[in-house]
Amino acid sequence: MKTDLAVVGGGLAALTAARAIQRSDREVVLVWPGLSSLYFLYATIDVLGYADAGAAEPVDDPGAAVAGLIKDQPSHPYARAGRPALEGGTKMLLEWLREAGLVWEGTLARNVLLPTATGTPKPSCLVPASMAAGDLRRADPIVLCGFHGYQDFAPELAAANLRRSWRTGNQVSAIRIAAPGFDADRLFTSIDLARSFEDRGFRAEVANRMRRQISGDGVRVGLPAVLGLTRAEEVYADFETALGYPVFEIPTVPPSVAALRLFDRLRKHLQETGVELFWNAPAHAATVTEGRCTRILLKSAGREQPIEARAYVLALEDWVDGALRAGVHLVRDPFFGRVIAEHAVPSQRTAESIFGVQPYAQLGYPVTDRLQPADETGRPLADNVFVAGGAIAGYDPSGTKSRGGMAIATGYRAAMEAMAAA
Amino acid sequence: MPDLSTGVVVIGGGSTGAGVLRDLAMRGIDAVLVEKGDLASGTTGRSHGLLHSGGRYCVNDLQAAIECVEEGRILRKIARTTIEDTGGYFVSVTDEDREWEPRFVEGCRQAGITCERISVEEARRREPALSRHVRTAFWLPEDGHLDPFFLVLANTESARRRGARVMTYTEVVGFSRAGDRVTGVRLRDVMSGAETAIACQAVINATGAWSGLVARLLGVEVRVVPVKGVMVVLSHRLAHAAINRCHKPGDGDIVVPALSVAILGTTSAKVPHPEVLPIEWDEVRRMIEEGALMLDGVTTARAMRAYAGVRPLYDLGAEAEGREMSRNFAVIDHEVRDGVKGLTSIVGGKVTTYRLMAERVVDLVARRLGVGNPCTTADVPISDHDDSLDQLRHRPAQLGVPKPHSGEHPLEPLLCECEMVRPRDAAPWFADPAVRTLEDVRRRTRAGMGPCQAAICSYRLAARLVTDRGLDGSQATRAMADFLETRWRGVRHVFWGSQLRQAQVGTGLQMELFNLDRQLAIDGDRPETREPRLPSRRPVPAEARG
Numbered sequence: 005m006k007t008d009l010a011v012v013g014g015g016l017a018a019l020t021a022a023r024a025i026q027r028s029d030r031e032v033v034l035v036w037p038g039l040s041s042l043y044f045l046y047a048t049i050d051v052l053g054y055a056d057a058g059a060a061e062p063v064d065d066p067g068a069a070v071a072g073l074i075k076d077q078p079s080h081p082y083a084r085a086g087r088p089a090l091e092g093g094t095k096m097l098l099e100w101l102r103e104a105g106l107v108w109e110g111t112l113a114r115n116v117l118l119p120t121a122t123g124t125p126k127p128s129c130l131v132p133a134s135m136a137a138g139d140l141r142r143a144d145p146i147v148l149c150g151f152h153g154y155q156d157f158a159p160e161l162a163a164a165n166l167r168r169s170w171r172t173g174n175q176v177s178a179i180r181i182a183a184p185g186f187d188a189d190r191l192f193t194s195i196d197l198a199r200s201f202e203d204r205g206f207r208a209e210v211a212n213r214m215r216r217q218i219s220g221d222g223v224r225v226g227l228p229a230v231l232g233l234t235r236a237e238e239v240y241a242d243f244e245t246a247l248g249y250p251v252f253e254i255p256t257v258p259p260s261v262a263a264l265r266l267f268d269r270l271r272k273h274l275q276e277t278g279v280e281l282f283w284n285a286p287a288h289a290a291t292v293t294e295g296r297c298t299r300i301l302l303k304s305a306g307r308e309q310p311i312e313a314r315a316y317v318l319a320l321e322d323w324v325d326g327a328l329r330a331g332v333h334l335v336r337d338p339f340f341g342r343v344i345a346e347h348a349v350p351s352q353r354t355a356e357s358i359f360g361v362q363p364y365a366q367l368g369y370p371v372t373d374r375l376q377p378a379d380e381t382g383r384p385l386a387d388n389v390f391v392a393g394g395a396i397a398g399y400d401p402s403g404t405k406s407r408g409g410m411a412i413a414t415g416y417r418a419a420m421e422a423m424a425a426a
Numbered sequence: 427m428p429d430l431s432t433g434v435v436v437i438g439g440g441s442t443g444a445g446v447l448r449d450l451a452m453r454g455i456d457a458v459l460v461e462k463g464d465l466a467s468g469t470t471g472r473s474h475g476l477l478h479s480g481g482r483y484c485v486n487d488l489q490a491a492i493e494c495v496e497e498g499r500i501l502r503k504i505a506r507t508t509i510e511d512t513g514g515y516f517v518s519v520t521d522e523d524r525e526w527e528p529r530f531v532e533g534c535r536q537a538g539i540t541c542e543r544i545s546v547e548e549a550r551r552r553e554p555a556l557s558r559h560v561r562t563a564f565w566l567p568e569d570g571h572l573d574p575f576f577l578v579l580a581n582t583e584s585a586r587r588r589g590a591r592v593m594t595y596t597e598v599v600g601f602s603r604a605g606d607r608v609t610g611v612r613l614r615d616v617m618s619g620a621e622t623a624i625a626c627q628a629v630i631n632a633t634g635a636w637s638g639l640v641a642r643l644l645g646v647e648v649r650v651v652p653v654k655g656v657m658v659v660l661s662h663r664l665a666h667a668a669i670n671r672c673h674k675p676g677d678g679d680i681v682v683p684a685l686s687v688a689i690l691g692t693t694s695a696k697v698p699h700p701e702v703l704p705i706e707w708d709e710v711r712r713m714i715e716e717g718a719l720m721l722d723g724v725t726t727a728r729a730m731r732a733y734a735g736v737r738p739l740y741d742l743g744a745e746a747e748g749r750e751m752s753r754n755f756a757v758i759d760h761e762v763r764d765g766v767k768g769l770t771s772i773v774g775g776k777v778t779t780y781r782l783m784a785e786r787v788v789d790l791v792a793r794r795l796g797v798g799n800p801c802t803t804a805d806v807p808i809s810d811h812d813d814s815l816d817q818l819r820h821r822p823a824q825l826g827v828p829k830p831h832s833g834e835h836p837l838e839p840l841l842c843e844c845e846m847v848r849p850r851d852a853a854p855w856f857a858d859p860a861v862r863t864l865e866d867v868r869r870r871t872r873a874g875m876g877p878c879q880a881a882i883c884s885y886r887l888a889a890r891l892v893t894d895r896g897l898d899g900s901q902a903t904r905a906m907a908d909f910l911e912t913r914w915r916g917v918r919h920v921f922w923g924s925q926l927r928q929a930q931v932g933t934g935l936q937m938e939l940f941n942l943d944r945q946l947a948i949d950g951d952r953p954e955t956r957e958p959r960l961p962s963r964r965p966v967p968a969e970a971r972g
Binding site for chain 2: 158
């Protein structure tokens with residue numbers, strides 16, 4: 005298969021890159037590895053939540069904080085991608101989300117502080133409109149509502165924590181209702197609830213049951229993110245009207261409806277607008293001739309197939325997507341087979357605490373100023389290959405809450421470079 | 427003034443202590459078990475779970491092998507639901523192994539172990555994963571898997587029904603004496619620090635590798651050598667049966683199929699203190715390399731975690747009197763040996779022979795107390811009651827298989843998808859005061875033991891601490907973090923391949939979805955300054971660090 009440009013990846017970096025190329029009216033093929041980081045690691049888009057992994061205070065203005073970080077750390081991936089890439093990518097993404105039918109809000113100038121399912125305030129930059137009313141910098145009282153028999157959102161736990169950790173306000177209560185038609189002793193998931201919410205009668209009855217337990221003026225209501233799957237915007241607006249209080253969603257563990265909406269909608273929109281997508285096709289093995297990559301191989305439907313492009317964006321988000329492969333001692337990349345790191349003892353890849361700064365999260369390709377994967381002397385491995393997302397060495401998106409912003413900035417910049425090189 | 431008065435205080439909540447408690451209760455002797463951690467949180471819960479046919483000991487330790495044969499047969503009668511009859515193979519892979527074979531066959535014959543030589547072709551037909559190195563195979567149908575958690579729980583529950591009491595997270599800090607007689611124990615709750623005292627007529631020290639430390643509180647010496655063993659858990663079973671190397675027992679020569687996983691075991695290294703159990707990479711590597719000699723797929727299977735346990739090997743050399751002794755365990759009568767009346771220690775041994783150990787020590791103590799009732803533990807099934815523990819083995823069936831076109835048997839909710847644990851399997855334990863941490867819930871339900879290592883169920887369990895236990899948010903979040911930390915301590919030693927990818931999903935959820943690291947910071951709880959919560963994390967005395 006021959007194409008102008010090929011993007012490999014399953015996360016936000018890959019989608020950003022593919023969209024940026026498509027928008028420039030260039031031909032692009034998206035090779036999706038299957039199990040996607042988007043599904044596991046995203047619900048909101050976090051640009052920079054904390055200045056460093058140890059910082060206690062959240063960042064208020066992520067755009068300015070990234071600018072400061074670029075100035076202070078010229079080899080940081082944000083610095084390699086550059087501020088224009090973050091700004092251009094963010095603008096493009098917000099427009100794309102709207103076009104794809106997803107209503108999101110946010111600006112690089114401001115983080116919102118949203119409660120998580122453990123009741124912890126978390127700084128995020130771009131968020132679905134259905135989550136925005138949870139902003140904890142406002143003081144309006146919060147009622148958290150769960151469903152009997154639904155285990156992935158526990159309003160009691162979230163409320164207990166939020167009461168302690170919320171500085172601006174202090175009124176938090178927890179309620180639970182029986183979801184109409186659901187038996188608390190039978191298995192149901194977020195997706196079952198989300199599908200039911202697409203039914204108007206179900207919504208009305210949920211609103212009725214909730215209203216009976218909610219009292220007080222100026223209250224807002226937090227729910228697990230199950231307000232609709234494919235028609236979420238309509239479901240959200242209608243439910244908020246039916247309930248009569250402002251409503252916000254809180255993302256849950258997989259199966260995460262918030263992540264599914266983002267993942268499915270953007271993927272489908274790309275396909276609907278003509279981007280060819282290889283589904284569930286892990287790619288590996290780049291062939292490099294005279295300093296240029298001539299093809300990569302992908303495994304689809306039981307056979308190997310070469311993809312020949314004039315330039316490539318490798319945007320496998322992280323370990324989850326198979327961006328790197330860890331043997332017992334050696335960590336290699338799947339395309340060039342280079343040894344990224346060597347560990348005499350595998351536990352060296354980890355911090356002693358699960359909550360520590362994890363060395364393994366920092367592993368990845370060293371890159372050039374143009375985001376080409378580089379050798380140890382800094383020379384590109386191939387002139388027409390560019391890297392985006394978590395496969396770039398030197399940052400830990402978990403501690404700083406910066407996965408989304410980094411994906412956008414590097415995905416956008418890598419796409420620009422790839423188009424210039426093709 | 428004592429807070430409580432009883433006949434016998436049993437110290438130690440492993441298989442021996444639990445077996446002793448049940449034996450006492452069945453003889454009508456009032457008893458209290460005190461354990462400084464959770465039940466089965468020491469040696470027992472960290473064993474590999476092989477129910478020994480005796481084949482492993484039949485050459486070097488015939489008496490121990492005979493006891494394994496007898497006890498294995500008894501346990502199959504009385505503890506049916508804690509055993510899986512996997513059977514086992516002893517396989518030779520080297521010339522040295524071949525030389526061991528005649529002695530092995532003769533040992534089996536002398537010990538009365540059922541042992542059948544089968545062709546390698548037949549063995550491989552039954553166990554396709556047997557490696558190409560395998561040259562000879564013996565079938566020992568009496569090897570099995572013994573679930574150590576459920577064995578202990580079944581014993582203590584049976585004893586409780588007969589009036590015995592169990593106190594977990596309760597450490598013995600001293601004894602009260604009247605002259606040369608021990609008259610009671612002084613206790614401290616390791617979490618609250620609250621002190622209590624129990625008056626009693628006799629104390630049984632069933633603390634295994636900790637026996638010497640407990641005896642020292644009375645100025646009495648018990649020479650137990652703590653010997654560390656490291657094990658590696660693979661995410662699936664690899665073989666139907668237990669696979670043993672047919673050779674002189676050594677490192678890494680057993681692969682035990684344990685419910686949904688396989689356990690590679692084990693190493694052997696003396697340690698200065700039973701709580702100093704570092705996992706060294708060489709040990710993990712050796713488990714995998716040695717296991718791979720017997721079974722294909724050991725190196726490519728997903729290693730989920732590594733863990734270390736400690737054996738209580740009894741130093742027989744210095745002990746010559748005052749005990750009724752078999753080859754591998756010993757009852758120490760401190761009245762005869764040390765002039766301390768009312769104290770008896772039971773040391774050495776292994777999980778397979780726990781019942782016999784309990785019988786021997788209780789025989790002595792009952793005689794001293796003037797109780798003539800005989801031991802009945804070999805005859806009365808442990809789950810002699812309509813007991814939910816009986817059901818644990820049959821959980822998948824119990825969950826119901828969803829049938830298309832039928833409303834019957836819809837799936838029940840799951841708390842832990844990896845191990846198929848339902849909320850109602852965990853609910854009773856949230857009401858049990860002996861259960862203090864989420865690790866305790868894990869031991870009783872298996873929640874958190876699967877491939878994701880609690881990435882998903884930790885949140886659900888923490889939520890139940892608030893709803894079912896009335897904990898506040900910071901306690902529940904702290905418990906969730908502790909649980910994840912404990913799992914992490916095992917995962918990080920096998921940090922490659924799929925388990926690394928899985929770990930990123932887990933840490934991603936905790937840090938990026940929940941922002942849990944910041945929740946801990948909000949609560950003033952940084953990993954480096956974290957107060958130890960579990961007994962296993964308590965500071966080890968400096969002299970023991972070695």
